[in-house]
Amino acid sequence: MTTSPSILPQNAQPTVRVLSFLIFIVAGAALLLELTLIRVFDVLWYPHMAFMVITLAMFAFGLAGVYLSLRPKVKETLTTRYIATLVTLMVLSTLAVIPVIDTFKFDFSAIGGQGTPRAVLNFFIIYSSISIPFFITGLILSSGFSAYAGDIRRLYCWDLIGASLGCLLIIPLLPHFGTVGLIVIVAALGLVALAILIPSRILRCIPLIAAIGLVAAVVLKDGYYEFSPHMDKRGLATLMADRGFIDGSWWDPISKIDVVRYPKKDAIRWIAYDGGSQTSYFYKFNGDYKQLREELPEKATSHFWGRGVLVSHFLKQDTDQEVLIIGSAGGQEAKGALVYGAKHVDGIELVGKVVDLGKGKYNEYIGGVMNAPQCNIQKGEGRSFLRSSQKKFDIIQLNSNHTSSSIASGSGALSATYLQTTDAYREYFTHLNSDGILHINHHIYPRMVLTAAKAWRELGLTDFKNHVLVLEVPASWDNLPTFLVKMSPWTREEVSRIRSFMNGSVFAVNPYGPAKENFLSDAFFSGELPAEIEQRIPYNISATTDDRPFFNHLIKTMQQLPAVDKDAFVNMSVSGLLNSRMQNGLPRDIIHLIVTSGAALVFAAIFTMVPLVFSRTGKEKWQGKGETLLYFSCIGMGFIIFELISIQVFMKLIGYPLYTYTVVVFTYLIGAGIGSVSSEMLQLFERRRYFVCFIGIILSALGIAFGYQASFEYLLTFGTFLRSFCAVLFLFPLTFFLGMAFPLGILATRDKPAGTVAWAWAFNGLFTVIGSITAVILSLYLGFRNMLLFAICCYIVAMVCSSRMMGREGAKQAVKSA
Incomplete structure (x- = not known):
């Protein structure tokens, strides 16, 4: 879009009122674009990489100030035509982001191999593309602040209010229009800002009509405009290449959901969160709980992730048990509770779209589990539900539920896991009946045991070791071992029943077992390890709290861990996970911090030296x-x-x-x-x-x-x-x-x-x-x-x-x- 002298007078300058409205819209559009791009890269890559690229792009805001510091007469050059040119460039560069991201695919797992040059080039192109709109926005804002410094308090107010509304818009708009649609809407907002600068009411209609056209293209689209995958996360990109395998795609404010049918596998539907970053399943079920119970546990893997999902329900069968499932996902845990006669099941799922699909589109496919009269499956957050409830449960179950979305977790790089802190465990324990069971399938059980033990001690309880069982698949990378805590001590009869039911798994913690069934030392059950033991362990092991909720911040050394090191409390489930996070000698957990920290030093030198010299x-x-x-x-x-x-x-x-x-x-x-x-x-x-x-x-x-x-x-x-x-x-x-x-x-x-x-x-x-x-x-x-x-x-x-x-x-x- 171009501007001509007939539309905008050559030397006219905007009034403070016009500039205020312009800043209001531009600031809102910029924050909406930033949040949208975070969601784009959460799905195309992973949250820590999304944090890295957006953080790097944000340097462009300040770089605009460096550029302006070299121009001695900002006030004289801040004409309406100049601002209109900047706004037009902002609109065009925002729209250009879409084809650039879709064309130049970046797979960071290729770095270190033959694909390194191509991967680095594509990353640089993507980074440059997304930086341009923020650089131009920075020019608009810093030009206005510089030229009208006496009115900074009002202009800054409009800047912040506009950004606050941009923050709010992503929640209602994302589920309807997806990320590509939101980028188009950001460009439309830029056209509205351009219209504000045009004095003629008739000519003002030109950018407004263009903005309406962009929005209409998004609103009238049947489904979403989508970016093609950059990485083949869990094989999703391969399956998406044939759209016949995709049942549907939906944007929830928390996660993007793709439901996929596997070739020649009609018994399950894969629920892929954020492009395959996380996984759950809808299991086909005819609703006959009696028949299913007769087939268990032998046919557990046909209806469940495995026997580890069922063991607590098996122990509490037919006792009118009250069950809470935190992270109910596709409903397999709820089905397990119903199979074994649960009186009532409360299921809490953070991603509301999964609940909607289970109760609606896939209700018949999964046997009506989520709509069963004994079930109350709802969108929510597990700890919030517990805090607002005085109810006691016989089973509280969590199955590796943590969101992969940067926004949902507040900040992707922080990786806060509030379901795995001492504060969380205290809430679990105080909401269990006197013989209730906490049932968790999650990685790195040594840290889980230590964190739970600290919470147990803080509640004034003792003898924690006799209340804990851990089972895992032997001689393999079992990323989801079964962790069971019973409020009353385990009995030998219960342990025997579990051993029989969990055929194929072995005990890693068993108060009645021999030494080979007790991988952890007694110190783990005290809630605080001696310094000598903690220093010996080659991964972060300390109990996590709500003040430091970084359970997944595990990397302590740059070296590969041995498959098994009993003295350092490393087994295959621990080493398998930690070694998988290493890439070319660097842990993926901190690559983004190394890159952004290095970039910060470079930009700091540029921001300081260029104005000093020039x-x-x-x-x-x-x-x-x-x-x-x-x-x-x-x-x-x-x-x-x-x-x-x-x-x-x-x-x-x-x-x-x-x-x-x-x-x-x-x-x-x-x-x-x-x-x-x-x-x-x-x-x-x-x-x-x-x-x-x-x-x-x-x-x-x-x-x-x-x-x-x-x-x-x-x-x-x-x-x-x-x-x-x-x-x-x-x-x-x-x-x-x-x-x-x-x-x-x-x-x-x-x-x-x-x-x-x-x-x-x-x-x-x-x-x-x-x-x-x-x-x-x-x-x-x-x-x-x-x-x-x-x-x-x-x-x-x-x-x-x-x-x-x-x-x-x-x-x-x-x-x-x-």
């Missing part, structure tokens, strides 16, 4: 230059650390990962926007009361850091809506004051040499990205509370810098020029 503001000497750059670096890093850690902390209160992400990010953006415009109403800069914002940040952040745990225990009894509302009340004071720091800093720099505001924007953007990387790495070792204290320290440093930046003379000049 820009007027960099070459000239002016008071407070170092403090100014440090100030914007600190508030950029501090803000993003507060935001990312708040997402993780408030996961415990709100429960649902997606709701938590939305509530927290929306509150941060809205609260900061209100704080920005309020700083103008309160005249904090003009009256030299800028310290108010920093005192407010420090006190409100300390209140969250030291008050959230006790408060959450009380609030967890409320419903989801009230818990979400309480989260907003908790966060709003902090976000309100956070929104003041950036515009106050811009006001302090607007009398400095040309390009200073743009340079400040660049450093703020740079350290926002560095802060996100820092939050990921340090949270693994320091925990969330200490990271909140780290962010507070960032703002204390910024407060010290502000005293020189916003000195009396600078304030006088600012007031005089206002």
Whole structure:
């Protein structure tokens, strides 16, 4: 799309009102694009790779500031035509992302082999393509902030409010239009922004009609526009090559769901989550529970993942057992409970679309399991359900259920697993009857045992070893061993029944068994390992908590583990998983952190040296230059650390990962926007009361850091809506004051040499990205509370810098020029 002199006058400049609306739309579109691309790469690649590429792309925001710092006359060049050109380029580059991602496929598993050059080239092309829209958006925002620095508080407010609405849009739009459709909608929003710049009402219709056309192409499409797979995750890409094997594809806000029929296998339907990142199944069943029970356990694999799914239900058969299944997925656990006579089954599944499919399209195929009168299968989050329930259960069952979505988990690289923490185990144990069973199939059972033992001890319970059984398939990589904890001690008769039922598996923990059936030492059952043992184990083994919920952060060494090392508590189920995560001598868990950290150092050098050498503001000497750059670096890093850690902390209160992400990010953006415009109403800069914002940040952040745990225990009894509302009340004071720091800093720099505001924007953007990387790495070792204290320290440093930046003379000049 082009603009001509007849449409836009050559030297006309936008009014503050027009620029505000433009920034509102552009900021919303940019955040919607960012969140959409995260979901795109969650499916095409894996969450940690999605984190890496989007983090790298975010450097483009700051790079726009570096570019502008080299242009001495931003105000004069910020014409309506110039902005319209940028918006047009943003629209075109956004649309170009679609064919680029679909054409240049990147499979990171090819790196290290003959396909390395091609893979690296394709990654660079994809990265460059997705960076361009963010670079252009950064140009629009930083140009506006630089040219209209005196109005920064209002402009920044519109920026944040627009971004907050972009955050909200992905939830209702994604299930209807998919990721490709959302990218098209982002381009349509850009066309709406372009229409705002055109003074003629008639000519304004041109981009509006084009926007309507783009949206219509998405809305009228039967199904989704889709990207073709980049990786053959679990063989899904191979099956998708023949669309006859695909029953259907659906976008849930949590995960993309593909239901696949295997060639010559009508007995199961594969439920592929996020392009094959995770798996469940719909098993064909005629609804005859009596017949199925007679066939068990011999024919278990025809109707279930294996005997490990059934063992707790077998033990509790025909006792009017009350069952809770966390992660009910395709319904096999619920079917197992019903086969053995469960009185009632509550099933909680995070991905609502799977529940809808099981109750609707596949109801008859799976024998009506999810619609059985004894079943209550619902969309929800397991721990939230437990907290709001006073009910006691005979069985609580989890089968390797964790989401592969970056958004659902708050941040893909953090890999928080809240179902495997001491806090979670306490909730499981307190919701079981006196002889109830906790039944889990999950990897790395030594860490599960240690984490559960710590929770057991914290509840004042003793003799944990006599309450634990672990079974696994011998001499193989059993990624889902069976972990059973009974609230009363196991009896020899129960152990004998389990041994008979689980034919083909062997005990790895058995209080009545010989040494060969007890792989773990007694120290594991105390809940805390001696330092000597922990140092000997070549993987992270410490018990995880809600403050450090990184159960899957296991890599401790770069070396391949031996298949079996009894002294180091390594067997084939442990070594098989950990060795599979290694690629060319590097663990996949941290490749993204190595790449992003290296990129951060490169970009830091560019952002610092280019303006110093080539820009007027960099070459000239002016008071407070170092403090100014440090100030914007600190508030950029501090803000993003507060935001990312708040997402993780408030996961415990709100429960649902997606709701938590939305509530927290929306509150941060809205609260900061209100704080920005309020700083103008309160005249904090003009009256030299800028310290108010920093005192407010420090006190409100300390209140969250030291008050959230006790408060959450009380609030967890409320419903989801009230818990979400309480989260907003908790966060709003902090976000309100956070929104003041950036515009106050811009006001302090607007009398400095040309390009200073743009340079400040660049450093703020740079350290926002560095802060996100820092939050990921340090949270693994320091925990969330200490990271909140780290962010507070960032703002204390910024407060010290502000005293020189916003000195009396600078304030006088600012007031005089206002």
